[in-house]
Amino acid sequence: xxxxxxxxxxxxxxxxxxxxxxxxxxxxxxxxxxxxxxxxxxxxxxxxxxxxxxxxxxxxxxxxxxxxxxxxxxxxxxxxxxxxxxxxxxxxxxxxxxxxxxxxxxxxxxxxxxxxxxxxxxxxxxxxxxxxxxxxxxxxxxxxxxxxxxxxxxxxxxxxxxxxxxxxxxxxxxxxxxxxxxxxxxxxxxxxxxxxxxxxxxxxxxxxxxxxxxxxxxxxxxxxxxxxxxxxxxxxxxxxxxxxxxxxxxxxxxxxxxxxxxxxxxxxxxxxxxxxxxxxxxxxxxxxxxxxxxxxxxxxxxxxxxxxxxxxxxxxxxxxxxxxxxxxxxxxxxxxxxxxxxxxxxxxxxxxxxxxxxxxxxxxxxxxxxxxxxxxxxxxxxxxxxxxxxxxxxxxxxxxxxxxxxxxxxxxxxxxxxxxxxxxxxxxxxxxxxxxxxxxxxxxxxxxxxxxxxxxxxxxxxxxxxxxxxxxxxxxxxxxxxxxxxxxxxxxxxxxxxxxxxxxxxxxxxxxxxxxxxxxxxxxxxxxxxxxxxxxxxxxxxxxxxxxxxxxxxxxxxxxxxxxxxxxxxxxxxxxxxxxxxxxxxxxxxxxxxxxxxxxxxxxxxxxxxxxxxxxxxxxxxxxxxxxxxxxxxxxxxxxxxxxxxxxxxxxxxxxxxxxxxxxxxxxxxxxxxxxxxxxxxxxxxxxxxxxxxxxxxxxxxxxxxxxxxxxxxxxxxxxxxxxxxxxxxxxxxxxxxxxxxxxxxxxxxxxxxxxxxxxxxxxxxxxxxxxxxxxxxxxxxxxxxxxxxxxxxxxxxxxxxxxxxxxxxxxxxxxxxxxxxxxxxxxxxxxxxxxxxxxxxxxxxxxxxxxxxxxxxxxxxxxxxxxxxxxxxxxxxxxxxx
RNA sequence: GGGCAGUUAGCUCAGCUGGAAGAGCAUUUCCCUUACAAGGAAGAGGUCGCAGGUUCAAGUCCUGCACUGCCCACCA
Numbered sequence: 041x042x043x044x045x046x047x048x049x050x051x052x053x054x055x056x057x058x059x060x061x062x063x064x065x066x067x068x069x070x071x072x073x074x075x076x077x078x079x080x081x082x083x084x085x086x087x088x089x090x091x092x093x094x095x096x097x098x099x100x101x102x103x104x105x106x107x108x109x110x111x112x113x114x115x116x117x118x119x120x121x122x123x124x125x126x127x128x129x130x131x132x133x134x135x136x137x138x139x140x141x142x143x144x145x146x147x148x149x150x151x152x153x154x155x156x157x158x159x160x161x162x163x164x165x166x167x168x169x170x171x172x173x174x175x176x177x178x179x180x181x182x183x184x185x186x187x188x189x190x191x192x193x194x195x196x197x198x199x200x201x202x203x204x205x206x207x208x209x210x211x212x213x214x215x216x217x218x219x220x221x222x223x224x225x226x227x228x229x230x231x232x233x234x235x236x237x238x239x240x241x242x243x244x245x246x247x248x249x250x251x252x253x254x255x256x257x258x259x260x261x262x263x264x265x266x267x268x269x270x271x272x273x274x275x276x277x278x279x280x281x282x283x284x285x286x287x288x289x290x291x292x293x294x295x296x297x298x299x300x301x302x303x304x305x306x307x308x309x310x311x312x313x314x315x316x317x318x319x320x321x322x323x324x325x326x327x328x329x330x331x332x333x334x335x336x337x338x339x340x341x342x343x344x345x346x347x348x349x350x351x352x353x354x355x356x357x358x359x360x361x362x363x364x365x366x367x368x369x370x371x372x373x374x375x376x377x378x379x380x381x382x383x384x385x386x387x388x389x390x391x392x393x394x395x396x397x398x399x400x401x402x403x404x405x406x407x408x409x410x411x412x413x414x415x416x417x418x419x420x421x422x423x424x425x426x427x428x429x430x431x432x433x434x435x436x437x438x439x440x441x442x443x444x445x446x447x448x449x450x451x452x453x454x455x456x457x458x459x460x461x462x463x464x465x466x467x468x469x470x471x472x473x474x475x476x477x478x479x480x481x482x483x484x485x486x487x488x489x490x491x492x493x494x495x496x497x498x499x500x501x502x503x504x505x506x507x508x509x510x511x512x513x514x515x516x517x518x519x520x521x522x523x524x525x526x527x528x529x530x531x532x533x534x535x536x537x538x539x540x541x542x543x544x545x546x547x548x549x550x551x552x553x554x555x556x557x558x559x560x561x562x563x564x565x566x567x568x569x570x571x572x573x574x575x576x577x578x579x580x581x582x583x584x585x586x587x588x589x590x591x592x593x594x595x596x597x598x599x600x601x602x603x604x605x606x607x608x609x610x611x612x613x614x615x616x617x618x619x620x621x622x623x624x625x626x627x628x629x630x631x632x633x634x635x636x637x638x639x640x641x642x643x644x645x646x647x648x649x650x651x652x653x654x655x656x657x658x659x660x661x662x663x664x665x666x667x668x669x670x671x672x673x674x675x676x677x678x679x680x681x682x683x684x685x686x687x688x689x690x691x692x693x694x695x696x697x698x699x700x701x702x703x704x705x706x707x708x709x710x711x712x713x714x715x716x717x718x719x720x721x722x723x724x725x726x727x728x729x730x731x732x733x734x735x736x737x738x739x740x741x742x743x744x745x746x747x748x749x750x751x752x753x754x755x756x757x758x759x760x761x762x763x764x765x766x767x768x769x770x771x772x773x774x775x776x777x778x779x780x781x782x783x784x785x786x787x788x789x790x791x792x793x794x795x796x797x798x799x800x801x802x803x804x805x806x807x808x809x810x811x812x813x814x815x816x817x818x819x820x821x822x823x824x825x826x827x828x829x830x831x832x833x834x835x836x837x838x839x840x841x842x843x844x845x846x847x848x849x850x851x852x853x854x855x856x857x858x859x860x861x862x863x864x865x866x867x868x869x870x871x872x873x874x875x876x877x878x879x880x881x882x883x884x885x886x887x888x889x890x891x892x893x894x895x896x897x898x899x900x901x902x903x904x905x906x907x908x909x910x911x912x913x914x915x916x917x918x919x920x921x922x923x
Numbered sequence: 924g925g926g927c928a929g930u931u932a933g934c935u936c937a938g939c940u941g942g943a944a945g946a947g948c949a950u951u952u953c954c955c956u957u958a959c960a961a962g963g964a965a966g967a968g969g970u971c972g973c974a975g976g977u978u979c980a981a982g983u984c985c986u987g988c989a990c991u992g993c994c995c996a997c998c999a
C-alpha cells in the first residue's frame with residue numbers, strides 16, 4: 041500500500057464519482073421492507089453552469105441522503121433540470137443577438153429548435169457537474185421539466201384545474217415586462233428604491249376658480265386619469281367630493297371621489313387615479329366604478345392620448361407632459377423623492393403595470409389548505425422562523441397569473457374553435473391533452489391552440505409528483521412508495537416562488553403535502569457579505585475551488601458554514617482550512633496504514649488496555665451521539681465542527697501521539713491491541729465524515745477494508761456507552777501536567793531535543809496515582825527522561841516551577857534557566873491565581889450564593905478557591921527562594 | 924410602515940436547558956520530533972452592540988434602543 045505524503049484529490053475524485061455512477065450506488069428500487077427516504081432535487085435552470093449556491097444546495101442534500109442511506113433507509117434522490125422559462129429564453133435571445141438575429145427573424149418553430157439545442161448542451165453540463173461534486177443521485181431517474189413525462193403532468197394538472205373552474209382568462213392589471221414582452225406574476229417583480237421626484241400638479245375645478253393639487257411620481261400617467269381621490273375623513277376636501285375637475289392637457293372631465301385607502305398625511309392628500317396603470321388605482325376604480333383608460337401599450341408606448349403624445353415612450357411622454365404642464369402653469373413644484381420601483385426579476389427592466397388578457401389560477405382554496413398544513417405541522421420549516429412569513433404570504437395571496445407571452449415553455453393546452461377563415465368562434469375554449477376532434481358546441485372541426493406558455497413555476501410546482509410519473513402513469517407505484525418525499529432543501533429566495541406552490545399543488549393533486557421537512561439554508565455571500573453576482577464580479581466558481589483544493593474541501597467548507605437559515609460569508613481561507621483538514625485525515629490514516637503492515641489481523645473486540653484507550657473510546661462515543669443528533673436536526677455545520685474537533689484535537693493530537701509508545705513495542709500483541717482501537721475509531725470517524733467528504737473517506741475505507749462494502753453502503757456504528765467515565769477526568773489530569781511542562785519548556789526556551797528530569801511534589805494523592813500509572817504519557821509527550829515523585833520535595837536550585845494537576849512540578853534546569861525570566865513568569869502566574877482567588881472568595885462570602893446555589897456548585901467554587909490559594913502559596917515560596 | 928435574523932478576539936463564526944469566555948484563519952516564539960511544515964508545541968489578543976431589569980449568578984432569560992442584513996406592504 042502506497043499513500044502519497046500529501047492528499048491528492050484529483051484522481052481519487054475522478055475514480056469515485058465514476059464508480060458511484062457506474063455501479064448505480066444510489067439507484068433506488070421499491071423495497072416495501074425498507075423505509076424510503078426521498079429527496080427531489082430543486083432543478084437547476086438550464087441557463088448555464090452551476091454556481092456556489094448550487095454547490096451548497098446540492099452538497100447539503102447529498103450529505104443528508106448519504107447519511108440516511110448509512111442509517112439503513114431506502115434512499116432516493118431524484119436529479120433533474122428546469123427549462124427555466126424566461127431566464128433561459130433570455131440567454132438564448134442574447135446569444136442570437138450577438139449574431140444579429142432576433143427570435144422574430146427565426147419564427148416560433150425555428151427559435152424553439154435553437155432553445156432545445158441549447159438545453160441539450162447545458163442540461164448535460166449541469167448534470168456532469170453534479171456528478172463531479174459527488175452527488176448520490178439516482179441517474180436512472182433524470183427528469184427535465186419539459187420532457188415528455190413532465191409535459192403530461194403539466195397538461196393533466198392544467199386540465200384538471202381548468203375543468204374545476206379554477207383557471208380562468210380575464211383582462212386584468214398585470215405586471216408587464218416590456219423587455220421580455222410578457223406578463224409576470226406578482227412575485228416575479230423585485231422592488232428597489234430609486235431616487236425620483238414627486239411632481240405636484242394643479243387640477244382645476246370645472247365650475248369654479250378653485251383647484252386641487254395632486255402629487256405623483258408618474259406625471260405621464262395623468263393622461264389616463266379618470267378621477268382624483270381623497271380620504272373621506274379629510275376635512276380639507278370633504279366639500280369637494282363629487283365635484284368635477286378638468287384634467288389638464290387633455291381637458292377630460294373627471295370627478296373627485298373619496299376612498300378610505302388614501303392617506304391624509306401623504307403628499308397633498310389628493311391622489312390622481314389611473315386605473316389602467318397602477319394597482320392601487322385599479323382597486324379604487326373598481327370600488328367607485330371608474331372608467332379605465334389604457335394609455336400605455338405592451339411595448340411601453342403611449343396610446344389613446346392626444347396626438348402630441350401618441351406613440352411616445354413612457355420616458356419621452358414624462359418629459360413632454362412635465363414641460364407642457366409647466367408651460368401651462370399647472371406644475372406647482374417638484375420635490376426630490378425616493379420610492380421603490382418594480383423591476384423584472386429576470387432582466388431588471390422596470391415593470392409596467394398594465395391591462396392585459398391573461399390566464400389566472402384561483403389559489404384561494406389551495407392556499408388555505410397549505411396554511412392549515414403549516415399550522416398542523418404537516419409541513420415544518422427548519423429553521424422554524426420561516427413559518428410565519430410563509431403563512432402570512434399564503435393568506436394574502438392573490439390569483440396567480442400563469443400565462444407568459446414567450447415561446448419557451450409549456451404551451452397552454454387550451455384550444456379555441458375557429459371558423460373556416462380561422463377566426464375564433466364564440467364557442468367555449470377547451471382544455472385538453474391534444475387538439476380536440478370536434479367542438480362539442482358547434483361541431484366544428486377546426487381549432488387553434490392558445491399562443492401563450494405557462495409560467496415556468498407551474499411545472500416546478502408539480503415537480504415532486506411529476507418526477508414519479510403523475511399524469512403519465514395513473515397507477516404509478518413509485519408515486520405511492522416515494523411520495524410524500526422526506527425533505528426539501530432550498531434557499532429562502534424561492535420559498536414563495538416554489539416551495540409554497542409545490543405544497544399547494546401537492547395538496548391539490550395528491551391530497552397530501554409533498555414533504556414534511558423544509559430545510560432552508562442560507563445564501564452564499566462573498567467575504568464582504570455581498571451576494572455573489574456576475575455584475576459585481578465576486579463570483580467564486582466551485583470548479584476553481586475543486587481544482588485548487590479538492591471537492592471534499594469545497595463540500596466541507598460549505599457544510600461547516602451551513603447553519604440553518606443563515607447566510608454565509610465564505611472566502612478562500614475557508615476552503616484552504618478544509619483542504620488542510622482533508623490532508624490531516626489522509627495522513628492520520630496513512631500513519632495507521634503504515635503501522636498495519638506486517639500485522640496480519642486485528643482484534644475482534646475493542647479491549648482498552650490503558651487510560652488513553654478508555655478515554656478515546658469515551659470521547660468517540662460522545663462525538664458519535666452529538667454528530668448523529670446534529671445530522672438529524674439538519675445542523676450540518678455542527679456535524680462538521682464536531683468531527684473536525686474530535687478528529688484533529690483529540691484523536692490526532694493526543695491519541696495517535698500516545699499510541700506511538702505502543703507502536704514501537706516489540707510485542708506484536710501490544711501493537712495489535714492499540715491498532716485495533718486506532719482502526720476502530722478511524723473507521724467510525726470516516727463513516728461520520730463520509731456524507732460530507734465522500735471521496736477521501738471512500739478511498740481510505742477501501743484501502744483499509746479491501747473486500748468489504750464501500751463506505752457509502754456501510755452501516756453506521758450504533759451509539760453505545762462503554763462507561764469509562766472516569767477516564768475523562770484522569771486524562772484531563774495527565775493532559776494538564778503535560779501542557780504545563782510544555783509551557784515551561786517553551787517559555788524557558790528548552791529545545792525539544794533536550795530530555796530533562798522532572799520532580800513532582802505531590803499535593804493531591806489521588807492524582808499521584810493517575811500520574812504514576814501514566815508516567816509514560818508524560819515522558820513521551822513532554823519529553824521528560826524521568827520523574828521523581830515525593831512529598832515535601834524542596835525546590836532545587838535553578839529550577840522552573842508550575843503548579844498543575846495536583847502537583848508542584850519542578851524542572852531542574854541547571855545552566856538552562858534564566859532567573860529573571862522565571863521570576864517574571866511566576867509573578868504573572870501568581871497574578872492570575874490571585875484574581876481567581878478573589879473571584880471565588882467573593883462568591884463564597886455571599887450568603888445568598890451559599891444558601892441558594894446548588895451544593896455541588898458551591899463545593900466546586902470552594903475547590904477552586906483552595907486550589908488558587910495553594911498555588912499562590914507555592915509560588916510565593918518559590919519567589920522567596922529565587923531571591 | 925410591518926415582520927424576521929444578526930451584533931462575541933484583527934477576520935469568519937461556535938457557545939445546548941443561565942454557574943470559571945471558545946475554534947479556524949491571521950499574528951508572535953520555538954521546532955523539518957520517521958503520519959502530516961497543508962504539520963507540531965507554546966503565547967499574545969474579547970468591559971460578549973448600548974441601556975435597563977429578573978437572579979445568589981446573565982454572552983446566555985425579559986424590556987427598550989442603536990446599527991447591519993433580509994422578507995413583506997395599496998411608499999400617490
